[in-house]
Amino acid sequence: MTGRFPSPPSRDRVRPDVAVVGAGPIGLSIAWRCAARGLRVVVHDPAPGSGASAVAAGMLSPVAEAYFGERQLTDLLLASAERWPGFAAEVTEMTGVDIGYRTEGTLMVGLTGDDLAEARRLWAYQQGLGLPVTPLRPSELRDREPALAPRVRGGALAPTDHQVDPRLLVPALRAAAQQAGAALVPQPVRQLSDVDARVTVVAAGCGAAALTGLPVRPVKGQILRLRAPDGVAPGFRHVIRGYADGEPVYLVPRADGEVVLGATVEERADTTVTAGAVQRLLRAGVDLLPELAEYDLVEAVAGLRPGTPDNAPILGPLPGRPDVLAATGHHRHGIVLAPITADLIADLVLDGVTDPLLAPFRADRFLGLTAGGSPDRTTEGDQWS
Amino acid sequence: MTGRFPSPPSRDRVRPDVAVVGAGPIGLSIAWRCAARGLRVVVHDPAPGSGASAVAAGMLSPVAEAYFGERQLTDLLLASAERWPGFAAEVTEMTGVDIGYRTEGTLMVGLTGDDLAEARRLWAYQQGLGLPVTPLRPSELRDREPALAPRVRGGALAPTDHQVDPRLLVPALRAAAQQAGAALVPQPVRQLSDVDARVTVVAAGCGAAALTGLPVRPVKGQILRLRAPDGVAPGFRHVIRGYADGEPVYLVPRADGEVVLGATVEERADTTVTAGAVQRLLRAGVDLLPELAEYDLVEAVAGLRPGTPDNAPILGPLPGRPDVLAATGHHRHGIVLAPITADLIADLVLDGVTDPLLAPFRADRFLGLTAGGSPDRTTEGDQWS
Numbered sequence: 054m055t056g057r058f059p060s061p062p063s064r065d066r067v068r069p070d071v072a073v074v075g076a077g078p079i080g081l082s083i084a085w086r087c088a089a090r091g092l093r094v095v096v097h098d099p100a101p102g103s104g105a106s107a108v109a110a111g112m113l114s115p116v117a118e119a120y121f122g123e124r125q126l127t128d129l130l131l132a133s134a135e136r137w138p139g140f141a142a143e144v145t146e147m148t149g150v151d152i153g154y155r156t157e158g159t160l161m162v163g164l165t166g167d168d169l170a171e172a173r174r175l176w177a178y179q180q181g182l183g184l185p186v187t188p189l190r191p192s193e194l195r196d197r198e199p200a201l202a203p204r205v206r207g208g209a210l211a212p213t214d215h216q217v218d219p220r221l222l223v224p225a226l227r228a229a230a231q232q233a234g235a236a237l238v239p240q241p242v243r244q245l246s247d248v249d250a251r252v253t254v255v256a257a258g259c260g261a262a263a264l265t266g267l268p269v270r271p272v273k274g275q276i277l278r279l280r281a282p283d284g285v286a287p288g289f290r291h292v293i294r295g296y297a298d299g300e301p302v303y304l305v306p307r308a309d310g311e312v313v314l315g316a317t318v319e320e321r322a323d324t325t326v327t328a329g330a331v332q333r334l335l336r337a338g339v340d341l342l343p344e345l346a347e348y349d350l351v352e353a354v355a356g357l358r359p360g361t362p363d364n365a366p367i368l369g370p371l372p373g374r375p376d377v378l379a380a381t382g383h384h385r386h387g388i389v390l391a392p393i394t395a396d397l398i399a400d401l402v403l404d405g406v407t408d409p410l411l412a413p414f415r416a417d418r419f420l421g422l423t424a425g426g427s428p429d430r431t432t433e434g435d436q437w438s
Numbered sequence: 439m440t441g442r443f444p445s446p447p448s449r450d451r452v453r454p455d456v457a458v459v460g461a462g463p464i465g466l467s468i469a470w471r472c473a474a475r476g477l478r479v480v481v482h483d484p485a486p487g488s489g490a491s492a493v494a495a496g497m498l499s500p501v502a503e504a505y506f507g508e509r510q511l512t513d514l515l516l517a518s519a520e521r522w523p524g525f526a527a528e529v530t531e532m533t534g535v536d537i538g539y540r541t542e543g544t545l546m547v548g549l550t551g552d553d554l555a556e557a558r559r560l561w562a563y564q565q566g567l568g569l570p571v572t573p574l575r576p577s578e579l580r581d582r583e584p585a586l587a588p589r590v591r592g593g594a595l596a597p598t599d600h601q602v603d604p605r606l607l608v609p610a611l612r613a614a615a616q617q618a619g620a621a622l623v624p625q626p627v628r629q630l631s632d633v634d635a636r637v638t639v640v641a642a643g644c645g646a647a648a649l650t651g652l653p654v655r656p657v658k659g660q661i662l663r664l665r666a667p668d669g670v671a672p673g674f675r676h677v678i679r680g681y682a683d684g685e686p687v688y689l690v691p692r693a694d695g696e697v698v699l700g701a702t703v704e705e706r707a708d709t710t711v712t713a714g715a716v717q718r719l720l721r722a723g724v725d726l727l728p729e730l731a732e733y734d735l736v737e738a739v740a741g742l743r744p745g746t747p748d749n750a751p752i753l754g755p756l757p758g759r760p761d762v763l764a765a766t767g768h769h770r771h772g773i774v775l776a777p778i779t780a781d782l783i784a785d786l787v788l789d790g791v792t793d794p795l796l797a798p799f800r801a802d803r804f805l806g807l808t809a810g811g812s813p814d815r816t817t818e819g820d821q822w823s
Contacts, residue, residue: 277713325667325734327731327733327735328699328732329724329731329732331716335713335716336717336721339713345713347713348713349710350712350716351711
C-alpha cells in the first residue's frame with residue numbers, strides 16, 4: 054500500500070482492494086495499472102486470455118475505424134491510441150516480451166470503383182474530423198505495397214494506425230500484472246458475491262451480461278490466419294483494410310510470416326466456422342493481394358466480441374453500485390482501448406474521479422434496457438442508433 | 439495353412455507366406471483376402487491408414503470417372519465397382535462395422551453453359567462406352583436434388599456410381615484382416631530386405647517409389663470436410679460432381695451430416711493447405727449448392743495420392759523380382775480399386791495366375807523410367823500419355 058492510495062487501509066489485511074473479473078487484455082491492463090499504483094489486486098479467470106482477444110487481429114486503428122455517428126467513441130479510440138507507444142514500451146520493458154507492436158501504418162483501399170467510392174466517402178468524413186488520412190495516387194499506392202492487385206482502384210494512408218499481436222500481448226500483460234503484484238485466481242465468478250473486495254471491476258467481456266444485467270451481447274467474428282510459404286515474412290508491410298466487391302476485410306502482416314485475415318461481424322452467439330464466411334473472406338483477401346492464394350491457411354476460428362446497444366464500451370460504476378465498475382462492451386476495440394481503459398478505471402478506483410472522456414460511456418445510459426439489448430423505453434442510448 | 443494353398447509349406451514355420459508393406463485400404467484388403475485363403479500374412483505399417491485414404495472422399499465412380507484415353511483403367515474400375523456390393527457386405531458381416539456404403543448414385547452437373555458443354559462432351563463419351571449415364575432435364579435434376587442452385591444449367595445421373603466412407607472402411611478392413619489371421623507389425627519398412635516372406639506385396643502408396651524404384655510420384659489433393667448445422671443430414675442425397683465456372687468439384691454427403699468437398703489435383707509433394715485452393719473449392723461448392731455456405735467448415739487437409747506416369751496403378755511382379763508384387767499407383771482410385779486389387783493379387787500369390795485384366799498394369803511398362811517419372815527412353819507406357 055503506497056502513500057498515493059487515498060483510502061484508509063483495510064482492517065482485514067487479506068481483503069483485496071480490487072477484484073478484477075476477467076483476465077483478457079482489459080482486465081489484465083486494469084489489474085496491472087492498479088497493482089502498479091499500490092493496490093492489492095486479485096484477478097479472477099478460469100481461462101485467462103481465452104475470450105475475444107484470443108482471436109483478435111490487434112489493429113490499433115482509431116482513424117480507419119472512425120465511422121459516421123460514433124464521434125465520442127472515436128475520441129476515446131484516439132486518446133487510447135495516443136497512449137499505445139508508451140504502453141507498449143512499458144509492457145516490453147517490464148516483461149522483456151516482444152508484443153509485435155508495429156508502426157508501419159495502415160493502407161485503406163478500394164478494389165472496384167464502387168468500393169473506392171464508398172471508401173472515399175468515409176475518408177472525407179475522417180479528414181473532416183482532422184484525422185491524418187492521405188489519399189494516394191495509384192502509383193503511390195503500388196510504391197508502398199507492390200503486392201496489391203493491379204485492379205485495386207485506389208487507396209489512402211492512415212500513418213498513425215498501428216498494430217500489436219494480441220497473442221503476444223495478453224501473456225505479456227499477465228506477466229506485467231503479476232510482476233506488479235496482482236494475484237491470479239483461476240476460478241470462475243458466477244455472481245458478484247463470489248468475490249470480496251473493496252471494489253469489483255467487471256472486465257468479463259460477454260460474460261458481463263450475466264454478472265451485471267448490462268446489455269452486453271455476443272457479436273460473432275470469424276477470422277483466418279494464413280502463413281507465408283517457406284517461413285518468410287509476408288510480401289506486404291502495412292495493415293491493409295479495404296472493401297473488395299462490397300466485402301469489408303482487413304489483412305494484418307506479422308514479422309513471422311503470419312497474416313490475419315478478418316473478419317465477419319455476425320449477430321450470433323455460436324463459434325462455428327462456416328463455409329460461406331471463409332469463402333468470402335478468402336475471396337476478398339485474394340482479390341486485394343493475389344499472393345495470398347499461395348499462403349498456407351493455418352487457422353479458421355470464431356470469437357465473440359462483447360457488443361452493446363450503441364457499440365461503445367461501458368466504463369464506470371453500475372447504477373446504484375458504486376463499488377462495482379464495469380469495463381466491458383469493447384466490441385471490436387478491446388485491444389486499442391486497453392491503455393485508456395486501464396488508466397481511467399485505475400483513476401476511478403484510486404481517486405474516485407471520473408475523467409470527462411468517460412462520460413459518454415456510463416453504465417446508466419442503458420437504464421431500461423435488458424441484458425439482451427432490447428430497449429423497453431426510449432433512452433439516451435438512442436443517440437447512437 | 440489350408441489345402442487350397444498350392445505351394446509346399448515353408449520349413450521355417452515362422453516365415454510368413456506374404457509380407458504386405460502398407461496398411462492402407464489396398465494393403466489391408468490384400469492381407470485380408472490372402473489370410474482368408476489360408477496364407478500366413480504379416481502387414482507392416484508404422485501408421486496404418488495414415489496415407490491417402492485418410493483424406494479420401496470414397497467415391498466409387500467408374501462411370502463418372504471414365505475419362506478420354508483411359509479405356510483400360512475404366513475397365514478395371516468397372517470390374518472393381520461390380521465387386522463392391524459383395525465386398526462391402528462381407529466387411530460389414532465380418533466386423534459388424536457400418537462402412538457408410540451408399541447407393542443413391544451420382545449426379546453430374548454443369549453450372550454454366552460452358553461447364554455443361556464440357557460435361558456433355560464427357561457424358562457422350564461415357565454413353566459411347568455403353569455406360570449408364572442418363573441426361574436429366576432441369577426439372578428432373580431439381581426433383582432429384584432440390585438443393586441444387588437454380589442456376590445449375592443441367593445434369594446427368596450415373597446411378598451405379600456409389601460411395602463409401604474411407605474413415606470407416608479402413609479400420610473395418612484392418613479388423614477383417616486381423617480376424618482372418620493377418621498380423622500387423624507397426625514398424626516401418628525402409629528397404630525390401632527388411633521383410634522376410636515368400637512373397638512381398640508393396641502396397642505402400644507413394645512410399646513404393648523408394649522401396650522399388652517404380653515411377654510413383656505424390657499428387658497432392660486438398661480436400662474439405664463440412665458439416666450440416668444442428669447435426670442434421672445434408673440437404674442432398676446423391677454424390678454430386680460437377681464443373682462450376684471451370685472448376686471441377688465433388689460433394690459427398692454422409693448420413694451423419696458430413697459433406698466432403700474436393701479436391702485439388704496438384705503436382706506437389708507438400709501437404710500444406712493453401713488459401714487459394716480452399717477458396718476455389720468453397721466457391722465452386724457453394725455455387726452448386728448454396729446451402730453449403732451455412733455449413734460448418736470442420737476440416738481442411740491435404741493428402742498425397744500415389745500417381746504414375748499414365749495415372750493407372752501398378753499391379754504385379756517387379757521386373758526380375760517374381761517374389762515382389764507391386765500394388766500401388768492407385769492415384770485417385772484407391773478406394774474403388776481395393777476389391778479387385780485384393781482379389782487379383784491374392785490370385786497371383788496363391789496360383790501364380792495373372793488375370794488378363796491386370797495385363798495393362800504390369801510394372802514393366804515403365805522400364806526405363808526413373809522413380810521420378812521422367813522417361814529416359816521411349817516405352818510402351820507412351821500409349822498412355
